Amino acid sequence: MAVIRLVIVDDQVPVREGLKEILSSENGLLIVGEVQHGAEIIAEVLDLKPDVVLMDTNLPEKDGIELTAELKSRAPGVGVLTLTTDTNQHHLSKIIKAGALGYILRDSDPETLVTAIRTVAHGDAYIQPCLLAKLLSEFRQFLSEEKQVVGPEQLGLTRREFEIVNHIACGDSNKEIAEQLFISEKTVKNHVSNILRKMELEDRTQVAVYAYRKGLISK
DSSP: OOOEEEEEEOSOHHHHHHHHHHHTTSTTEEEEEEESSGGGHHHHHHHHOOSEEEEESOOSSSOHHHHHHHHHHHOTTSEEEEEESOOOHHHHHHHHHHTOSEEEETTOOHHHHHHHHHHHHTTOOEEOHHHHHHHHHHHHHHHHSOOOOOOHHHHTOOHHHHHHHHHHHTTOOHHHHHHHHTSOHHHHHHHHHHHHHHHTOSSHHHHHHHHHHHTOOOO
């Protein structure tokens, strides 16, 4: 198993030390850097090339949501896992729109933290169950509003790609999609790359949000 390279972004020393203590004992995880001030993060990430950035959303100067959006524009291949104390559904929605691939509560137990890191490093989204209900509330609002009907041809997608969009929006991982469609996981990853390029989106989380907003879910 490849080692997952991590950068921790938090302005509080005790929090960074606590995270390092938890993660340093985990096999396959390597902390390659830590950032105290948001202004340093872009340069650090470009230099250290981590797989996952643990991003506190409550930072001085620029908040973690703004930094996530900036980071994803400069280094789209890096997975961002946000650590939040705010469970407001609009706040969570902003995190998704910024391009974060996962988010958990800042005081989550070590098992949840490690699971979230490994999931995001694999390219899949991780939403802590206790936060998911908050998001579903906002998605229900999207679904209750009048929507413009969008089909695969309008998005420039093939029928198979459109089908995979549906699976992504329903929270299926690449492995689960591959098993359900009887194709290889590598083929799924290629389809996801094509979907992101055609839809001009940064990651699968944004695909899910777009699908809910446009009422594409048929499952």
